Amino acid sequence: MGLNRRKLLGTCVMAGLGLVWAAGPTLAGPEEKAKAMVAKAIALYDEKGEAALQVFNEGAVSGFLAGEIYIVVESRGPDGKVLAHAAAPKMIGTPLAQIADPTGKKFGVIMSMDATEAGGWFDYQWPDPTTGKLGQKKSWAVLHKDFVFIAGFYAH
Template sequence: MKRPFSILAPMLFGFAAALPANAATSGTKEEAVALMGRAVERIQQVGVDQAYKEFSDPKGSFVDRDLYVFCLNMDGVMLTHGSNRALIGLNQKTLKDSDGKTFIAEFLRVASTTGEGWVDYRWANPQTKKIGSKSSFVKKVGNDMCAVGVYLK
């Protein structure tokens, strides 16, 4: 007679083994803050122009799964974007999320008033193409504002 555990064990271990792989496809808030720290260091090392080129490389070291760096000037013009280069040069200040929130204006407000913080909004995940909850860590960096967002579960 087989024991119930011997029947369930392979299923449980198979499920548990799948968890880290799924979790690894999405970045965490801690990883977003760390990526922002690396971005700020890179700007200090090589200057804004070179760093922003690196941030816009979708295969570069500033894009990690669904985490990427993007920066805007304080007027709302996109200066670099790790997921969508087509946005560079466009004024995004009045851009609204799926709920009508002008989240870029909120990024700029947070950067200019507190220097850094989290902003929540709804946005399409570039991996799944589905609208979901996102939170971006925004930081005033020199004359600009940079951010790294996390897609929330």
């Protein structure tokens, strides 16, 4: 009986290791998660139009807020505003020119002006909604139909 238990335990351990190994390469890092969040938001926008903005603002229940990664949508240009914000809906309507990190960097304006359809990374400081602490944030921003779709993560 003891031998069968060892064999069963060994089989379970090996199966478990196989699952961990098999799952390892498919686990996305924060960069991939941020890019996937933006792609998902753009797909919903293409399906629902501006009604998608309200969905984004529903936060975690909508699937557009997952821990520190969340969707933000801005209008484009020097007079751009926050149109959707999954982690802080109170920011909706805020002019981008009024948003700056502690160093004075107006990252919203920068992303609004410099984002392209191919997408790009932008760095700035911003409070982490999961900890409330200021952190170095890296965001993926994509220009799509005159809106900028953004999701990022904090360098820990």
